[in-house]
Amino acid sequence: MSTIGRLALALVVFGAAGGLLFWFLTGPNRLPQQTIAALPAGDAVRGERIFWAGGCTSCHARPKAEGDAVLELAGGLRLETPFGTFVAPNISPHVRDGIGGWSVGDFANAMMRGVSPEGRHYYPAFPFTSYARMEPGDVADLFAFLKTLPEVEGRAPGHELGFPFNIRRGLGLWKMLYLDPAPVVALADDAPEEVARGRYLVEGPGHCGECHSPRDAIGGLRKDEWLAGAVAAEGDGIVPNITSGEGGIGWSAGEIAYYLESGFTPDFDTAGGAMVAVQKNMAKLPAEDREAIAAYLKAVPARPNGYPARQ
Numbered sequence: 001m002s003t004i005g006r007l008a009l010a011l012v013v014f015g016a017a018g019g020l021l022f023w024f025l026t027g028p029n030r031l032p033q034q035t036i037a038a039l040p041a042g043d044a045v046r047g048e049r050i051f052w053a054g055g056c057t058s059c060h061a062r063p064k065a066e067g068d069a070v071l072e073l074a075g076g077l078r079l080e081t082p083f084g085t086f087v088a089p090n091i092s093p094h095v096r097d098g099i100g101g102w103s104v105g106d107f108a109n110a111m112m113r114g115v116s117p118e119g120r121h122y123y124p125a126f127p128f129t130s131y132a133r134m135e136p137g138d139v140a141d142l143f144a145f146l147k148t149l150p151e152v153e154g155r156a157p158g159h160e161l162g163f164p165f166n167i168r169r170g171l172g173l174w175k176m177l178y179l180d181p182a183p184v185v186a187l188a189d190d191a192p193e194e195v196a197r198g199r200y201l202v203e204g205p206g207h208c209g210e211c212h213s214p215r216d217a218i219g220g221l222r223k224d225e226w227l228a229g230a231v232a233a234e235g236d237g238i239v240p241n242i243t244s245g246e247g248g249i250g251w252s253a254g255e256i257a258y259y260l261e262s263g264f265t266p267d268f269d270t271a272g273g274a275m276v277a278v279q280k281n282m283a284k285l286p287a288e289d290r291e292a293i294a295a296y297l298k299a300v301p302a303r304p305n306g307y308p309a310r311q
Contacts, residue, residue: 028115029175031136036105039140047145050138052284054131054205056146058277059088071149073098075156079125081233083219084161086125092152100151107143108136114175121171123159124178124219125233130207132181138205178220184209185226185300194288198296201289211239211274214306227297228306237273238307245302256294261287 057065060073077088092098099107106117114121114128122128131139164170184203187196202208213221214230228248229241241248249256255266260282263271271279282290 028113028119028121028172030109030113030115031105035136036108039104039108039136042104042137042140042142042144044141044144044148046138047141047143049285049289050134050142050205051145052281053201053289054142054207055278055281056091058274058281060091072152073146073149074152074154079233081125083165084159086123086159086161087156089156090152090154091146092149093147094151094153097153097155098151099146102143104140104143107146108139111139111142112136112181114171114179121168121175123168123171124174127207127210129179129221130204130210132179133183133200133204135200142205174218174220184223185296187299191299192295194292194295195299197289198292198294198299201293202296206293208242212242222306225303225306227300228303231307241303241305241307242297243300243303244298245304247305248302249297253291253294253298256297257287257290260285260290260293 056073057070059077059079060075061070061077062072062074063077065072073090073092075088075090079086079088090098093100095101102110102117109115110117110122110126111128111131112134113132114124114126116122159166183199185199187199209221209227211233212227212229213223214225214228216222227242228245230239231237232239244250251259251266259265259271260279262283263276263279265271282293
């Protein structure tokens, strides 16, 4: 065989080996089977509490839905980002167009591993990196509640993504870097239960860091600037710093809890933008959950703003 032939063969072999390695490394990583087997049937009453903590209606209700219509989770919200436009799907219990045909294991894998029932990676516009910190029992409870909601016919449009972001398989590598179920903020062993509960709500179902923390060039959260504020995903606004650092909120725990309940700030301003829907969801939580969130936010290390200074 000629030298050129040997080089060509080597390139083919190395290319095939590289392709196989990529395919192996980027495969979906589902929950262990013992975790799936141990999932309870779920309690819809408890699940409603998780539903409001997670703000599911903010993305999955029809855009501009009001009143009881927010419980019709038809999807359709468009999130325009530097990576392309993501569209929230129908997660109503409709068997064909929603998640009515899913098992609780399917739902847990979607929430905690970002993997669809068909074995495809979900894009992290769906905040599974936060939901990975949830207790499996809470995930099962949430699924039980979702099944009580109205069935909505019709699928939302697909995402609008260009190359290379339309190659879902590559998300397996992204998950190796950013999918970590460990808590972000370490608490002392003797930390109050209220603070620990707040950490769970904020870092898990509430997924507050997904908007309030800056991201790196490939969309991963910069945990060293946790909750320090960020440029909005759409690129044309600022999500505020909610630590007590320079430029942060600087409110008392009581003022934070009251804001989450009423939408009023200490200086009598009101919630605006995307926070309007978030606050409406938080208002439906028990007072002790809002107080726990406030206690945790006061315990988060103070950080300067995680976004460029306004010009």
